[in-house]
Amino acid sequence: MSQPDAIIIGTGVIGAAIAFEMSKAGWKTLSLDRNTQVGHGSTAGSCAIIRMHYSTFDGTAFAWEGYHYWRDWAEYLGLPVETNLAQFRETGCLVMKTAANEFLEKHKKYSTELDCPFEEWGAEQIKDRLPVYTLDSFAPAKRMDDPDFGQPNGGHMEGAVYWPQAGYVTDPALSAQNLMDAAKLHGARLRTGAEVVEILTAGGRVSGVRLASGEEIHSKVVINVAGPGSAIINRMAGVLDDMTIETRPLRQEVVHVPAPDGFDFEQDGTIVSDSDIACYCRPEHGNHILIGSEDPECDPHQWCEDDVNYNHDFTDQWTTQAMRYAQRVPSLGIPSKTRGVVDLYDASTDWIPIYDKSSLPGFYMACGTSGNQYKNAPIAGKMMTSLIDYCEGGADHDADPLQFELPYIKRSINVGFYSRKRPINEESSFSVLG
Template identity: 85%
Template sequence: MSQPDAIIIGTGVIGAAIAFELAKKGWKTLSLDRNSQVGHGSTAGSCAIIRMHYSTFDGTAFAWEGYHYWRDWSEYLGLPDDTQLAQFRETGCLVMKTEANGLLDKHKEYSAQLDCPFEDWSPQQIKSRLPIYALDSYAPARRMDDPEFGHPNGNQMNGAVFWPKAGYVTDPALSAQNLMDAGKQHGAQVRTASEVSEILTQDGRVSGVLLTSGEEIKAGVVINVAGPGSSIINGMAGVLDDMTIETRPLRQEVVHVPAPEGFDFENQGTIVSDSDISLYCRPEHGNHILIGSEDPECDLHQWCEDDQNYNRDFTDQWTTQAMRYAQRVPSLGIPSKTRGVVDLYDASTDWIPIYDKSSLPGFYMACGTSGNQYKNAPIAGKMMANLIEYCEGGADHDSQPMQFELPYIKRTIDVSFYSRKRPINEDSSFSVLG
């Protein structure tokens, strides 16, 4: 494709969704990725959790809308029947009530407004579903070198809220490949092992990209969906000056440990978000448990200068997360061999993504998405495709923000919620919870 209509930088799950949605609208798209396979950037390291609880109404609406595409994954993609598809396992998500999350009153209010089902659970119901759990409270979360680590604070957990429709996708890289294959059916093209070194401009607007190979590819629209590399691409485009929200790569460790002997966590467990110990977990193949940090103050943020040069080895953070989870699950065995994932988030200032145009005409951004936007990829792709057509059609999204109807739940949202120029959203959790 010598001159596509749009170049999409990044073939992660959101980049692939944008390619699919634009291709369905008749755009000639070319997706570029420096990795050798689609979906093999930060998407491959994603926990791929599909949940509905968010600290903002807009975030809740977007996530509830997003669930429906995973539920109807095969129908949404329209791929041949024999295609290997990523699987969505609807396990539900249990969120512990804590003072830190306001006992989830706001989350329940938003879900009720959106007709998103949830259930209040007593401590007895938690123990019935997860008999391996102990319900002592340990807040605030601590590191192992804290002398108070592992000592209960004298209180008990007083219940939880269960969102039954939540779950996770078994193979996040495959889900991005599914989306790209669906896009190819509509003419989308992709080139891997192709790294962008410069954003080209002409007459005050974007005109294409220069690759590290020296090749120039011309296009009137360029979309930055480069994940943890997004800030570098935005810098190349010279669009940082009018942005109140910035994005940066943030190093994360995710722990994989075997479930306690005698309990089938893979089939009987559920996703759990537990801000009392500041961890989330979900079932993993082979009766393992995957454990991630919810970014408490004691877990220092490991910001990286770029998205390629960072420590890929496990540190004491792995042990800290495993041992914090063992407070909740006393029968948990801590293996001598560390297993899991070390990867990067593309984190924004307030942990809410940027889905927006930029100060450079024709240059668009879907950035700051890592950690809490995997679940929203299909609807983010659809919204971005509409936003690009809205702006390319002559509308000024900055002064007249696009209003977008979420097709499944029939709610209209103001897309300036995701603006690069928005005030920092103080309703955010300022963590992976979004």
């Protein structure tokens, strides 16, 4: 396909969702990825958590909408019945009430407004579900070289909020492959092993891309969904000057440890967000627990210059996260062999994604999505398709932002919330459940 209607750079879960939704809408799309397999960038390292609690109304609405596509995954895709599909496990998500999250008052308020079910849990209910937990408070989070690390502060966790329909997807790379296979049914084309090295322009708008091989592919629409490589692609396009929100690759480590003896965390556990110890966790295959960081202030951010050259090995951050979680689960065994994931986030300035046009006509971006937007991939694909139709139809999204209706929950959101030119959103939690 030498002249597609749109070139999509990236075949992670969001890039694949955009290809699916645009091809359904009649666009002739060509997806390019320098990896040799769909979904094998940062999507493959995702914890693939499907949650609906957010500290902003728009974030909550988008995530609550997004849940429904995972619930109805097979129906949404329309693939042949024998297709191997990614599985959504509905485990629920328990969020500890802390001063850091303002005891979840905003989260409860927005969930109530959107008819998104949640439950208030006291200490007894938490212990019933997670009998291996202790509810001592350890805040603020500390590093292991702090002499007070692991010492309770004298307080106790008084309760939590539980969102019963949350869960996780067992194979995030497969979910991206499912989306791309569904897109192909509608005519989408794909090229892997194709690295974009230049964004082409002509007559004041984007005109295509040049690949590392020297080949040029021409199109009047190019969409940057390059994950942790998005900043480099935006720089190639020369669109950084009017952006108040930018993206950078951020290195992350996720820990996999066995569940404590006598407790089947894979079957009986749940996702837990615990800002008291600055960790989140979820069940993992083989009765393991996956432990991620909620990025406390005491931990240095490990920003990377690009998305290729970074340390792929575990560091003392692995042990720090395991030990932080062991404060909550004293019977946790911490193995001498480190297991888990080292990968990159495509992190925006305020941890809220950019779904937007750019200063270069025809060049669009779905960036800064890592760690918090996996769950939203299907609805992000729908919204980006509407945004591109809106702008290519002559509308000025900067001056008159698209109002987009979320099909399941019948709420309209202002897509300007995700603008590249927005002020930094101070209501953001500035952290993620990756």
